[in-house]
Amino acid sequence: MFATIGAKTIEDVGNIGQFGRFVGQTAGSCLRSLWNHRTYPLIWTQMHIIGVCSVPVIMITGAFVGMTLAVQAYDQLAGMGLEERLGVLINISVVKELGPVLAAVMLAGRVGGALTAELGTMNVTEQIDAVRSMGTDPIWYLVAPRVLACLLLTPFLIIYADLLGILGGHFVGVTHLGINNSAYWSFSASGVELWDVSVGVIKGIFFGGAIAVISCYKGFTCREGAQGVGQACTEAFVASFISILALDFALAVAFKAVYNTFWPFKSLVG
Amino acid sequence: MAIEKSNLETAAQERDEPAGETNSNGVLTVKNITKRFGPQLVLDNVSLEIEKGKTTVVIGPSGCGKTVLIKHLIVLLRPNSGEVYFKGQRVDNLSEQELNEVRTHYGFLFQGGALFDSLTVFENIIFPIRQHVKIKEWRDVEDLVKGKLAMVGLDGFQNYYPANLSGGQRKRVALARAIALNPEVILYDEPTTGLDPIRSDVINELVLKLKRELGVTTVVVTHDMTSAYKIADRIIMLHNGKIVADGDAKQIRNHPHPVVQQFIHGQVSEDDLAILRMSGTISQAQFLPRDFEE
Numbered sequence: 001m002f003a004t005i006g007a008k009t010i011e012d013v014g015n016i017g018q019f020g021r022f023v024g025q026t027a028g029s030c031l032r033s034l035w036n037h038r039t040y041p042l043i044w045t046q047m048h049i050i051g052v053c054s055v056p057v058i059m060i061t062g063a064f065v066g067m068t069l070a071v072q073a074y075d076q077l078a079g080m081g082l083e084e085r086l087g088v089l090i091n092i093s094v095v096k097e098l099g100p101v102l103a104a105v106m107l108a109g110r111v112g113g114a115l116t117a118e119l120g121t122m123n124v125t126e127q128i129d130a131v132r133s134m135g136t137d138p139i140w141y142l143v144a145p146r147v148l149a150c151l152l153l154t155p156f157l158i159i160y161a162d163l164l165g166i167l168g169g170h171f172v173g174v175t176h177l178g179i180n181n182s183a184y185w186s187f188s189a190s191g192v193e194l195w196d197v198s199v200g201v202i203k204g205i206f207f208g209g210a211i212a213v214i215s216c217y218k219g220f221t222c223r224e225g226a227q228g229v230g231q232a233c234t235e236a237f238v239a240s241f242i243s244i245l246a247l248d249f250a251l252a253v254a255f256k257a258v259y260n261t262f263w264p265f266k267s268l269v270g
Numbered sequence: 271m272a273i274e275k276s277n278l279e280t281a282a283q284e285r286d287e288p289a290g291e292t293n294s295n296g297v298l299t300v301k302n303i304t305k306r307f308g309p310q311l312v313l314d315n316v317s318l319e320i321e322k323g324k325t326t327v328v329i330g331p332s333g334c335g336k337t338v339l340i341k342h343l344i345v346l347l348r349p350n351s352g353e354v355y356f357k358g359q360r361v362d363n364l365s366e367q368e369l370n371e372v373r374t375h376y377g378f379l380f381q382g383g384a385l386f387d388s389l390t391v392f393e394n395i396i397f398p399i400r401q402h403v404k405i406k407e408w409r410d411v412e413d414l415v416k417g418k419l420a421m422v423g424l425d426g427f428q429n430y431y432p433a434n435l436s437g438g439q440r441k442r443v444a445l446a447r448a449i450a451l452n453p454e455v456i457l458y459d460e461p462t463t464g465l466d467p468i469r470s471d472v473i474n475e476l477v478l479k480l481k482r483e484l485g486v487t488t489v490v491v492t493h494d495m496t497s498a499y500k501i502a503d504r505i506i507m508l509h510n511g512k513i514v515a516d517g518d519a520k521q522i523r524n525h526p527h528p529v530v531q532q533f534i535h536g537q538v539s540e541d542d543l544a545i546l547r548m549s550g551t552i553s554q555a556q557f558l559p560r561d562f563e564e
Contacts, residue, residue, distance in 0.1 A: 130384035
């Protein structure tokens, strides 16, 4: 039993080290790629696949989040006579928390799964070895463009999710639940600050980076065969999902500390 | 010629000879390499020298370590112990970044071709050129790709995707890609596996043609003896991670080692036959309809 636990511990420590090394190599390659114009077409292609093609599904996600929040929260607020403040509740929830997190989860499924499957298939069919055999760094050629595309475009996708979440909440609140339109917007404007929107968008950079790095790593290290690729995709999604939740918590704590630190100086700036 | 001369036309001649660390005459040398995957010993203290301009064929049964050996020659795998030299320079201890330059001297034909399936034939062949050569005129690149494809008999297939090609065509495109940078050494991993005898012979003729016209050093891993006899200057047999035979085709044909004779004649060993006899009859292993009746 001790031998089993010991062997498992050694294996896990080895895997953590391997992942850390992969992250380091990826960070180095990403920095080099920013100054190397030969990488730009590769990044551009990935931005289309990862960013542009994800817009519809991200918008649908955002819209349903906003609409569902409106339906769920209306009765509680109406019971207290605060139904006109529905917009504040929906919009703050969407831009700060639900929009970024659910958009990232959707990306982990759509983009992360595709990245792992693509790179995993390349791995088992020796295409990654072929890249290496031709004197090209596969992390620079395959991973860096995907990570950079995710880092750069996830914040924009979150803005789309936020926007559709706000419009979805407004659509249900005003059109179906009969809340006064100008009151809805006026309470919303007073309750949601630029800081709240920025927090959600900055979270997107971290979420995008985590999804891309984890998915590419799982693809690069996947085992032989169809089962190996399938298992790598599952592991990539689970690891990405947990990372999103953990990062969300860590970032919430960090942003709260930053906000509390700088809150007293807000009046000096604004 | 708008394409930089360095890599394409006189690559082999222009490259500086790396500082010698051995007195070896071989282009590729492996010294006492051992490779393990977990508890499994795949290469056991193997030493080998590949001569310049010759075709060396590595034969052996499936799983004996042939592919592992050839991947060590280009350092796609690193040995647990031992050393690998390319033109006198030790390469197994280089970083991946340093190896990228060394690997431009090699061409590698993978067993399944390993063509990039999201790229066309044209894009596959220009991949190494794009990475290592400054391209000024696309017309020259197009001519170059046309020339490489003509060499393997596939000119006109530039816009095809790998999925639209047969197995033999894929291998020939992969070969065109492998010779794109005019390498000094070409490594072939099971080039005829999965091909019919005629397509296999086409590949054999291509291997001979490339050696004749480009003067490259060739290492072929195969278990196809027809192919081995046809193309080899030297044949090496691996068995259980060790070299058990080394010589020209005639010496291998007459080699006294029973494992070599069994392999080249495709005969099952007495031990394997005994296991088959002990495992019972086929009818005993079959399910009968009554097995499924309730």
